[in-house]
Amino acid sequence: MAAPVAFFAVFFAYPVAAIVARGLKTDGTWHLGRITEVLAQSDVRHVLWFTTWQALVSTALTLLVALPGAYVFARFEFPGKQVLRAVVTVPFVLPTVVVGTAFLALVGRGGLLDELWGLRLDTTVWAILLAHVFFNYAVVVRTVGGLWAQLDPRQEEAARMLGASQLKAWRQVTLPALAPAVAAAALMVFLFTFTSFGVVQILGGPTFSTLEVEIYRQTSEIFDLSTAAVLTMIQFVAVGAILAVHAWTVRRRETALRLVDASVTARRPRGAGQWALLGGVLVTVAVLLVLPLAVLVQRSLDAPGFGYYRALTSEDGGVFLVPPIEAIGNSLSYAVAATLIAVLIGGLAAVALTRRDAGRFVRGFDALLMLPLGVSAVTVGFGFLISLDEPPLDLRSSWILVPLAQALVGVPFVVRTMLPVLRAVDVRLREAASVLGASPWRVWREVDLPMVRRALLIAAGFAFAVSLGEFGATVFIARPDRPTLPVAVARLLGRPGDLNYGQAMALSTILMVVCAVALLVLERLRTDRTGEF
Amino acid sequence: MAGALAACGSSDGGQGSGDSKTVTLVSHDSWAASKDVIAAFEKQSGYKVDVLKDGDAGQAVNKAILTKDNPQGDVFFGVDNTLLSRALDNGLFQPYEPKGSDQIKAEYRVDQDKHRVTPIDTGDICVNYDKKYFADHKLEPPKSFDDLVEPRYKNLLVTENASASSPGLGFLLGTAAKYGDDGWEGYWKKLKANGVKVVDGWEQAYNEEFSGSAGGKKAKGDRPLVVSYASSPPAEVVFADPKPGTAPTGVAEGTCFRQVEYAGLLANAGNSKGGKALLDFLVSRKFQEDMPLNMFVYPVTEGVQVPPEFVKYGPQAKDPETMDPAKIAGHRDQWVKSWTSLVLK
Numbered sequence: 001m002a003a004p005v006a007f008f009a010v011f012f013a014y015p016v017a018a019i020v021a022r023g024l025k026t027d028g029t030w031h032l033g034r035i036t037e038v039l040a041q042s043d044v045r046h047v048l049w050f051t052t053w054q055a056l057v058s059t060a061l062t063l064l065v066a067l068p069g070a071y072v073f074a075r076f077e078f079p080g081k082q083v084l085r086a087v088v089t090v091p092f093v094l095p096t097v098v099v100g101t102a103f104l105a106l107v108g109r110g111g112l113l114d115e116l117w118g119l120r121l122d123t124t125v126w127a128i129l130l131a132h133v134f135f136n137y138a139v140v141v142r143t144v145g146g147l148w149a150q151l152d153p154r155q156e157e158a159a160r161m162l163g164a165s166q167l168k169a170w171r172q173v174t175l176p177a178l179a180p181a182v183a184a185a186a187l188m189v190f191l192f193t194f195t196s197f198g199v200v201q202i203l204g205g206p207t208f209s210t211l212e213v214e215i216y217r218q219t220s221e222i223f224d225l226s227t228a229a230v231l232t233m234i235q236f237v238a239v240g241a242i243l244a245v246h247a248w249t250v251r252r253r254e255t256a257l258r259l260v261d262a263s264v265t266a267r268r269p270r271g272a273g274q275w276a277l278l279g280g281v282l283v284t285v286a287v288l289l290v291l292p293l294a295v296l297v298q299r300s301l302d303a304p305g306f307g308y309y310r311a312l313t314s315e316d317g318g319v320f321l322v323p324p325i326e327a328i329g330n331s332l333s334y335a336v337a338a339t340l341i342a343v344l345i346g347g348l349a350a351v352a353l354t355r356r357d358a359g360r361f362v363r364g365f366d367a368l369l370m371l372p373l374g375v376s377a378v379t380v381g382f383g384f385l386i387s388l389d390e391p392p393l394d395l396r397s398s399w400i401l402v403p404l405a406q407a408l409v410g411v412p413f414v415v416r417t418m419l420p421v422l423r424a425v426d427v428r429l430r431e432a433a434s435v436l437g438a439s440p441w442r443v444w445r446e447v448d449l450p451m452v453r454r455a456l457l458i459a460a461g462f463a464f465a466v467s468l469g470e471f472g473a474t475v476f477i478a479r480p481d482r483p484t485l486p487v488a489v490a491r492l493l494g495r496p497g498d499l500n501y502g503q504a505m506a507l508s509t510i511l512m513v514v515c516a517v518a519l520l521v522l523e524r525l526r527t528d529r530t531g532e533f
Numbered sequence: 534m535a536g537a538l539a540a541c542g543s544s545d546g547g548q549g550s551g552d553s554k555t556v557t558l559v560s561h562d563s564w565a566a567s568k569d570v571i572a573a574f575e576k577q578s579g580y581k582v583d584v585l586k587d588g589d590a591g592q593a594v595n596k597a598i599l600t601k602d603n604p605q606g607d608v609f610f611g612v613d614n615t616l617l618s619r620a621l622d623n624g625l626f627q628p629y630e631p632k633g634s635d636q637i638k639a640e641y642r643v644d645q646d647k648h649r650v651t652p653i654d655t656g657d658i659c660v661n662y663d664k665k666y667f668a669d670h671k672l673e674p675p676k677s678f679d680d681l682v683e684p685r686y687k688n689l690l691v692t693e694n695a696s697a698s699s700p701g702l703g704f705l706l707g708t709a710a711k712y713g714d715d716g717w718e719g720y721w722k723k724l725k726a727n728g729v730k731v732v733d734g735w736e737q738a739y740n741e742e743f744s745g746s747a748g749g750k751k752a753k754g755d756r757p758l759v760v761s762y763a764s765s766p767p768a769e770v771v772f773a774d775p776k777p778g779t780a781p782t783g784v785a786e787g788t789c790f791r792q793v794e795y796a797g798l799l800a801n802a803g804n805s806k807g808g809k810a811l812l813d814f815l816v817s818r819k820f821q822e823d824m825p826l827n828m829f830v831y832p833v834t835e836g837v838q839v840p841p842e843f844v845k846y847g848p849q850a851k852d853p854e855t856m857d858p859a860k861i862a863g864h865r866d867q868w869v870k871s872w873t874s875l876v877l878k
Contacts, residue, residue, distance in 0.1 A: 101740070101741065101752070108741070108752070109754075109755050110752075110753030110755075123730075123732070201733050201734070202734075202737060204733075205694075205731065205732050205733055205737075206694035206731055206733045206877055207877050217697055219595070220588070220589075220591060220592045220595060221591050221592075221696060221697050222696065223591075223595045223598070223619065299751050302751060303774070307774060311774070382599060385596055385599055385600055386599055386600065389600065389603050390603070396600075396605055397585070397605065475588065476588065481584075491562055493740060493748075494562060494563070494589075494735070494736060495768065496739060496746060496761070496762075496765045496768040497768045497769055497771065497772025497773060498747030498769070498772060498773045498774070499773065499774055500747075500772050501740060501746075501747045501748035501751070
């Protein structure tokens, strides 16, 4: 427990507190009056209102579109299912700079909707909402679908035998079992859309602003640190509340359900209705998720003979001190380091959280570990700058800062993946081993490890994919001679000229493929109980 | 795995204060210089140059201010006239007049009594136009701010959010310089009525909306006018393969606002001796000549040749709008606020 607490205290709580204090304290006096001042501004209230309602609508829309998908992925067997499940997860880990660009090809001018019906959604709130569905589809499919696949279908069948209609059987048997998972997924989507940054900035244009975007503007552009500090605190409170509710639903979910191996519940669709459902979901996935990604690939191939890809190996562009292709190596090595840190810290935290003698305080820590997902990257980045600047913690120019920041985002995924599996380990097994004289380390190695090994690999894979795509914090601290893939893409997009644009598309495609491969490997490792992701 | 990690760590260390053999330059993402030019400086001065690119221009300045008591480097390059007063008011720099400063053109010099900053390069923020669009439509491209509000250019212009983007702010300042404190709001009302579109950043405006850029063509951008830089047309030629005979875009010369970028010795620089040598180098002929094709900006010293692409495709505006940094400092926040409620709401 001590290690994860220390990690979060030093690399998260302290930097964030430092930058907030910097905003609210000048010459040794606190200006807490700023809080009411900022809250009284109509602009700020407008931002709060927009942040909340767009998150609510985005969440509802995501559930509406993704729940049928969750069902199909859970219950149907069809060729290419594993690949497709990896593909729908790719958007979740791709940097928004890239996807925003591709998404415009769907809903913007000359996009599919434009060509079919003359409908353009760019710079409307609809573009934001649809993009949120695009990004969070996988959260619902993986969280809800994962559980759905393991619900014993015989329970519903039994209800039908007893005379319940199909709808009634579903409503009274399956729905109650699924409800906590749906609630947990909905809250995660709400959290991600509430703190949405890139999507809103790129697709919403300057008229729409979420709290996160406003914090970025106040910190990075306007340099009004006190307003940024107040906004950060508001977001902190809101995210804390969301996470508290989330933790509560997750605990409720861990009630005993009759779970079976996912492989026995899925079968080929039967009858016109089921085929139509499968078809409908596949079309939705194709149009909403695969098409925008395909646009990126197509644009990256727009030069004869893989010209853009070949250009990646030369440093003539001048944007970097190194050929852009080296970003792949940088990204991979940073992600490996970040994954090691995340698995170590997250694993220790998960073990501590499942200990029988874990008190209320420790269980509360569960929710705290998720906080980095809801605190703006610019706050953490600026916090790092002013708090980790003195020995022994002068890390500002050290390469380790990047994996540390990425691990902050990876840890919550590790904890969420490991917890359910660890909780499922029968305590009596551990006790028996101890009684027979095994040391605690040996108990862990002989009892826990074999059972959690696969979950550990999956957690590592997810932390790896998330680290690869992390942009917000990395862009702040990545050294110029070691840009990561997302950072390199953003820099290339920041320059005029065909080659720069083409190389950005080529690098995005590479990032997409690396993420997809990592996720596909995960699919192979999926266990019966894979936690939430 | 271990190899990858070791590779990560290999360039660690030797940065920042304490090490007198290394001089660290803090800059924004657009910093670029030829390897051999840097190598020549390293050889001649005996210092190794470390570069820290710190986000976009605004972000880099803000970060430098936040860390000024314990700076990340010795020299900061890339504060422009729109942000200069924020840097000076916060005591970011210490005085130093580089050798060769007398070669800098008088029009770019500021802070002459204290020498806290030195001008290094200049560039113009101007409306760019898509040559093909105007040829196809047999329409003259606009030449001036006045032209942009003409009905024949309705719904053609895209610009950036002045509160979030430096070309967006530059364009706003250009109109404020042209039409004055009392006139610029009226001008923007007309511009809004004429269908100007505002997006958040330069990337969106230029790569997505502008029909003349390489990215915009692929994204089917439909706005033939965009607020960008006078050096964007030469960039469209230089970063193309094969190189086109002429630039696909042009510059509306009467819509330009001049940006000047400065560098200075950071107040608490660990290696101020090395920092001074680096500043001398930035105004030297060798560096000034190398700059244009790396950062797509113009030199500020007398008698430096600019590359032919610049003369041909991105000539410097003859009579750009300018504004005193002190005036920008005094009005920027209020102007951006008024602009936001006028144009975005």
